[in-house]
Amino acid sequence: MSSKTVEPVSETPVNYLNASFGLRSWLLTIDHKRIALLYLVTITLFFFVGGVFALLIRLELLTPRGDLFTAETYNKLFTMHGLIMIFFFLIPAVPAVLGNFLVPLMIGARDLAFPRINLLSYYIYAVGGTFTMYSVVAGGVDTGWTFYTPYSSTYSNTHVTAMVIGIFITGFSSILTGLNFIVTIHKMRAPGLTWFRLPLFLWSIYATSIIMILGTPSVAMALALVAMERLLHIGIFDPRLGGDPLLFQHLFWFYSHPAVYIMILPGMGIVSEIVPCFSRKRIFGYSFVAFSSLAIAVLGFLVWGHHMFVAGQSIYAGIIFSALSFLVAIPSAVKVFNWTATLYKGSVSFATPMLYALGFIGLFTIGGLTGLVLATLGLDIHVHDTYFVIAHFHYIMVGGMVMAYLGGIHFWWPKITGRLYPDSWGRLAAAIIFIGFNLTFFPQFIVGYLGMPRRYHVYPPEFQVLNVFSTAGASILGVGYLLPLLYLFWSLKYGAKSPANPWDATGLEWMAPSPPPTQNFPVTPLVAWEAYEYEKREVPVA
Amino acid sequence: MTHAASPRTYVIVLLALLALTVVTTVVAHIDLGPGNSAVAMLIAVVKMLLVMLFFMHIRYEARLTRLFAGAGLLWLLFMIGLVMADVLSRNWR
Ligand SMILES: [Cu+2]
Numbered sequence: 001m002s003s004k005t006v007e008p009v010s011e012t013p014v015n016y017l018n019a020s021f022g023l024r025s026w027l028l029t030i031d032h033k034r035i036a037l038l039y040l041v042t043i044t045l046f047f048f049v050g051g052v053f054a055l056l057i058r059l060e061l062l063t064p065r066g067d068l069f070t071a072e073t074y075n076k077l078f079t080m081h082g083l084i085m086i087f088f089f090l091i092p093a094v095p096a097v098l099g100n101f102l103v104p105l106m107i108g109a110r111d112l113a114f115p116r117i118n119l120l121s122y123y124i125y126a127v128g129g130t131f132t133m134y135s136v137v138a139g140g141v142d143t144g145w146t147f148y149t150p151y152s153s154t155y156s157n158t159h160v161t162a163m164v165i166g167i168f169i170t171g172f173s174s175i176l177t178g179l180n181f182i183v184t185i186h187k188m189r190a191p192g193l194t195w196f197r198l199p200l201f202l203w204s205i206y207a208t209s210i211i212m213i214l215g216t217p218s219v220a221m222a223l224a225l226v227a228m229e230r231l232l233h234i235g236i237f238d239p240r241l242g243g244d245p246l247l248f249q250h251l252f253w254f255y256s257h258p259a260v261y262i263m264i265l266p267g268m269g270i271v272s273e274i275v276p277c278f279s280r281k282r283i284f285g286y287s288f289v290a291f292s293s294l295a296i297a298v299l300g301f302l303v304w305g306h307h308m309f310v311a312g313q314s315i316y317a318g319i320i321f322s323a324l325s326f327l328v329a330i331p332s333a334v335k336v337f338n339w340t341a342t343l344y345k346g347s348v349s350f351a352t353p354m355l356y357a358l359g360f361i362g363l364f365t366i367g368g369l370t371g372l373v374l375a376t377l378g379l380d381i382h383v384h385d386t387y388f389v390i391a392h393f394h395y396i397m398v399g400g401m402v403m404a405y406l407g408g409i410h411f412w413w414p415k416i417t418g419r420l421y422p423d424s425w426g427r428l429a430a431a432i433i434f435i436g437f438n439l440t441f442f443p444q445f446i447v448g449y450l451g452m453p454r455r456y457h458v459y460p461p462e463f464q465v466l467n468v469f470s471t472a473g474a475s476i477l478g479v480g481y482l483l484p485l486l487y488l489f490w491s492l493k494y495g496a497k498s499p500a501n502p503w504d505a506t507g508l509e510w511m512a513p514s515p516p517p518t519q520n521f522p523v524t525p526l527v528a529w530e531a532y533e534y535e536k537r538e539v540p541v542a
Numbered sequence: 543m544t545h546a547a548s549p550r551t552y553v554i555v556l557l558a559l560l561a562l563t564v565v566t567t568v569v570a571h572i573d574l575g576p577g578n579s580a581v582a583m584l585i586a587v588v589k590m591l592l593v594m595l596f597f598m599h600i601r602y603e604a605r606l607t608r609l610f611a612g613a614g615l616l617w618l619l620f621m622i623g624l625v626m627a628d629v630l631s632r633n634w635r
Pocket residue numbers: 256257260303304306307
């Protein structure tokens with residue numbers, strides 16, 4: 001981790017990066033900004049491990065025959081791709097990295113409410129990750145990331161128990177992070193910073209935290225029950241012992257559908273920061289964007305049964321879940337319309353973060369609308385468990401969340417590191433990622449609609465052309481993801497020094513120096529303005 | 543936020559919980575027909591409330607803390623309610 005510290009130049013003022021040195025000062029830090037960087041490094045590691053699995057999947061699917069891996073190995077590859085990407089990258093990425101870094105800065109506080117719990121949550125995440133990596137190295141898991149019973153609980157001979165323990169442990173990291181954010185946002189806002197003056201990023205982080213603390217216990221218990229069923233045969237899910245296999249799907253999706261909003265809500269928060277900044281306009285309909293985050297957090301918990309339409313769930317429950325799923329599209333659409341209205345008549349510029357934000361809006365919309373297709377009872381019977389589903393949720397998670405995450409990393413990079421990156425490289429990478437992404441996943445909508453099922457390593461030859469497109473796109477996407485890694489690293493040493501507010505943005509975090517000192521603000525700021533006052537840009541710059 | 547109750551209260555709550563556990567065990571040996579689950583559930587709910595109100599200090603905490611604890615309870619109802627919507631109507635024709 002110490003390799004990330006910028007070396008001290010004599011005239012550099014003291015900041016959180018050069019305040020102390022040595023591995024110990026990083027690994028035992030209780031500074032929210034350093035903890036954010038610990039997470040950044042670990043999460044990036046997991047992202048590339050999960051990415052390698054994805055690349056192997058796409059290589060196998062280059063040809064219709066199963067010529068690269070056996071069916072069993074292929075099952076393990078897509079399982080571990082899903083598990084690592086979801087539980088160790090997508091869910092923690094924005095809250096644990098950008099949330100940790102920004103929440104105290106955005107509210108004018110010195111740190112989170114519980115700095116030690118914050119460090120603890122990092123180590124819990126690391127311990128959970130270790131169990132998971134052990135399971136991967138020991139031979140992997142083949143249940144799919146969904147762990148459906150009775151296969152996971154009774155039949156699979158792979159390392160399910162270690163994997164389940166890893167995810168169970170990591171869940172506590174998520175809960176503690178959410179708890180920390182909720183208390184911090186309630187209790188530690190600077191004087192004058194009322195709820196309706198908060199940046200929208202914080203509303204979405206707050207809504208995300210609610211999902212984390214109310215949803216995570218459910219999946220943790222469901223997975224613990226799987227482990228107990230494997231070890232002790234207690235008969236919760238095994239029908240021979242009086243259990244109900246569908247109960248697992250209920251408990252699992254009760255968390256795992258809202259988990260999609262844990263991934264996407266913070267992304268929406270990032271976009272709500274970037275769009276006004278690069279349109280030089282106040283956000284359109286602040287309170288609608290704010291409350292739609294809370295609406296998503298609540299409604300998101302009432303729709304999980306749309307994953308079970310063809311699983312044997314009662315048709316009447318299916319009707320209820322289908323209708324509720326349509327309802328949750330409304331707050332998401334509110335956000336998309338409000339961002340678009342913010343662009344209207346703004347003076348829009350296209351720096352790297354803005355390219356990612358615009359990419360997010362388009363790709364998230366495609367992902368969301370195809371979600372409505374899947375929430376329709378009759379249509380879902382046709383496309384259930386096909387590549388249509390794969391394409392849909394990758395448009396949300398990769399096209400949406402990863403785009404927003406990269407947009408956020410680029411937006412706040414000057415604040416985090418004190419350095420500017422080359423914007424032309426940034427825009428090039430954003431374009432490559434956008435093209436690679438669409439080339440990878442758009443063909444999957446078509447091939448899925450034509451009937452190609454997910455989770456098989458062989459497929460009929462007539463689907464090959466579309467799969468070749470998809471694999472080609474994946475390699476472009478891979479290059480696109482490597483580029484930021486390279487030039488962002490480069491900027492740590494060679495990038496120009498960043499001023500406190502390189503984007504001329506509103507928001508308290510931009511009033512602190514770049515990079516901020518350990519205590520963030522020398523004096524607690526007094527807030528007497530709304531968020532996003534871009535039109536009357538008179539916000540004092542400290 | 544006056545903190546917590548006297549040790550005496552804790553001992554009484556503990557004894558109540560233990561007594562209810564005994565009641566559950568005894569009742570399990572008596573066949574009440576459809577009342578079996580109802581009685582077991584009733585006792586479980588009473589025990590849960592005792593733990594929440596006293597051991598988890600909800601009774602002595604600020605409004606906001608109670609709100610979040612209440613949200614947890616509401617979310618549990620979401621879960622049980624919609625799971626039951628499936629289980630109870632699975633055999634309807
Ligand atoms: Cu869902």
